[in-house]
Amino acid sequence: MLESQAARTVPLSAGQRARLIIEMVPLGFFVLALLFVVFYLPRLTGTPPSLALILFLGLVVAVMAWIALQRLRDLTAGAALVEEDRLERLVRSRSASGPQAFHGRFERLGRMRLSRAAYKTGQNGARYRVFYSPASRIVWALEPLEG
CATH class of the missing domain: 1.10.287 (Helix Hairpins)
Known part of the structure; x- marks a missing residue:
């Protein structure tokens, strides 16, 4: 395990x-x-x-x-970490003058910023293979897990 x-x-x-x-x-x-x-x-x-x-x-x-x-x-570091985790909640925020910001709350990883592609892939409650930069806390991609 x-x-x-x-x-x-x-x-x-x-x-x-x-x-x-x-x-x-x-x-x-x-x-x-x-x-x-x-x-x-x-x-x-x-x-x-x-x-x-x-x-x-x-x-x-x-x-x-x-x-x-x-x-x-x-x-x-030059590399993104890859871990499995459950996406608890997706959030899209938008300021009046700025770009959209995407965030997600994961079961183990906590709150992280998401790229647009990761946000579009995500669904609340689903388990994913999460590709992210640990210091910046940016999720680059989400890969759905079967089962």
């Missing part, structure tokens, strides 16, 4: 690697924004920037750095 529960791995596809890289881009943008506010804005306006603005951008950079680190961990 323990052997069947052990995770195996499959290499990340080029598309999966690209998605992980793209999700690290916002960090660069916010670092540049923070540097602009701290070093160049005072020269342009002649007044020091607001401490609240600097603290806010610092917090955003810290959050983006944490997200980028998770993506980098999965990129350097």
Whole structure:
């Protein structure tokens, strides 16, 4: 029984690697924004920037750095884990201006983000072979299990 529960791995596809890289881009943008506010804005306006603005951008950079680190961990691993689990619930959320986000709650793995393809495959209560990146908690694919 323990052997069947052990995770195996499959290499990340080029598309999966690209998605992980793209999700690290916002960090660069916010670092540049923070540097602009701290070093160049005072020269342009002649007044020091607001401490609240600097603290806010610092917090955003810290959050983006944490997200980028998770993506980098999965990129350097170069593989997705494969485990069997039961999908308890699918959730699709949509913001007014942003893209759709897909999530699923699994019996053992907990709450994870799902790719669009995985979301379309999923059905509440069904058992799947789950292909996912552990640090980013992104499910790349769901493969139905018989029985």
